[in-house]
Amino acid sequence: MLVESPPRESAEPAAAPAVPGRRALRTAGLAVAVAVLLLLCVASIAVGAKPVPVSEVWHGLFHYSGTANDVVIRDVRVPRTLLGLVAGVGLGLAGAVMQALTRNPLADPGLLGINAGASAAVVSAITFLGVTSLGGYVWFAFAGAAVVSAAVYVLGGSRGATPVRLALAGTAATAALYGYINAVQLLDAAALERLRFWTVGSLSTADLRTVLTILPFVAAGALLALLLARPLNAMEMGDDTARALGAHLTRTRVLAMVCVTLLCGAATAACGPIVFVGLMVPHVVRAVTGPDMRWVLPYCAVLAPVLLLGADVLGRVVTRPAELQVGIVTALIGGPVFVQLVRRKRMAQL
């Protein structure tokens, strides 16, 4: 029922006019992306302070016999890889949904202060309420993410929001929240000792229980995102056109916010604030698939974990045997990408 979105100008040769051929290409591309993701999973299990040969990876996964390598794989590397997968899916989908919802190419859960909101709520829960388990503070992360995303949306001018306004509102909110987080950490040295690692964004503390705790939330959010693909497609054409096409604007907006809150809140609660994954991946994806959300979302769900796991593996390799937290690696990769996006003329004039 929805007409094919107007093809965006891109240098990508894949944007051929014949629709069936394009679909085959997109499916093939998705298959390649999944293959890359699987390879990275193996790499993520094999690479680290103690390198494990690939043959042993297979052994540890399917013929567990309790050797040192098997223990490393089963108790450390596998949960960490799974957490990277789940959190990556969450961050990537959240970024794509936010960019479509705000019609703003610079929307990112990190830049818009949502991660900082979840962090502030988690820090409060840990310090003041003595909540220590992930299952306890994941709810605070959701609450913080929800409140801050609503506040930034309003502060940024809601429907009249421009990229600059939203980015400024998000950064200002982040500044305020980090001031608060710093103050809390100062008043309690023990909290600082625990929190200074969490506030970086890292996968290194992963265990299987963490993954299982956030999995239902990310799964629900991901399902919601995929269901919203069509209405979001309609909304990208502007409110009037969307209404004419039969999209329910308010319901879509509210559901999209719920979806973003679920995805970002869960990812942030488990790994701490990670910026730029949600920003970069949808841009790369749109250059390949065009603006159709029905393709953008699945691609994001595959490529965001690729980025996150890739950054994590990179962080483990560059300063071996110590490691660089994944949040730092993504920020250092993402910053230049962001600046490049901004320097493009079309973007700066938005």
Place this chain on the structure above:
Amino acid sequence: MTAPTTTSADTATRSVRALRTPGGLSVRVDPRAALVTVLVGAAAVAVGVVLIGSGDYPLSFGQVVDTLLGNGTAAQEFVVRDLRLPRALVAVLVGASLALSGAIFQSLSRNPLGSPDVIGFSHGASVGALSVIVLSGGSALTVSLGAVAGGLATGALVYTLAWRRGVHGLRLVLVGIGVAAMLSAVIHFLVTKANLVDATRATLWMTGSLDGRDWAQVGPLALVLAVLVPVTLVHGRPLRMLEMGDDAAYALGVPLERTRIVLIGCGVLFIAVATGAAGPIAFVALSAPQLARRLTRAPGPNLAAAAVMGAALLLAADWIATEAFPGRQLPVGVVTGVLGGCYLLWLLVTERRAGRL
């Protein structure tokens, strides 16, 4: 001589007088802006005296004034002259620098949120200072120098990256935000690399504090401001023209890129020396120019009013930090952070209602 000026901020007719000298020179004077500047300045002095009088060795308003005029006892002289006066002066100088820096960048970006603590310059100063703390555990002076160096390097980096046949205000802001995100990753990295003692010192520094500031800080700060403030005030008029957009400013005879680079240089120096002296104190740069603008109801950056407002704000925040929890001295950055959060909320409500932002 009344001239009706209509602005985007208020449409009321205002009386702006022109003072004419016999030699044929004339200066436009806005009575309300001048009055507000004087009144806020007086309030700043009053708060400063109260601040000097408060603490573990309390002094009354009159005692402080007497001591400042040279009629106090030896103990009072020591407490006022050696301990509290330099701290209050650092607060004044830092507050004024932050406010001027905020006024410059808000004007350049034409956005009330485009202040230097949002668009990355104070992050740069923090990275410089934290590198010194974590990597060499340096003294207070080297930490300050690190902050100034970090701020200047970040300023140069952002300006270069935002350059594309001239620097557009919006692009400057967005590039600044991207650089800020990268720099905060570096800050987090440095904090995780440190041992707990250094991490605590770093976190304390990052909150912004005036504790233990003495005459050694006042001298260099006053010197830098003595140079920068006149330069900035002279560029107040071109800055006001720039707010109308590049084309209008160019048509009115403002040399765009030269004005912008001078102002950005001044703004970055202001934020760098202020951060070097007291750490990245949040939100003074964001809120002081806005409060000044609302009180004077004048268009443009309101540089003089913003500077006294910044000084008054920081003095008041330091007084609250001293008095809020008796027996426990909070860093002033905590107070400005909380006040800044309230200010953001207020901005949220009023600006939304007015339909602008």
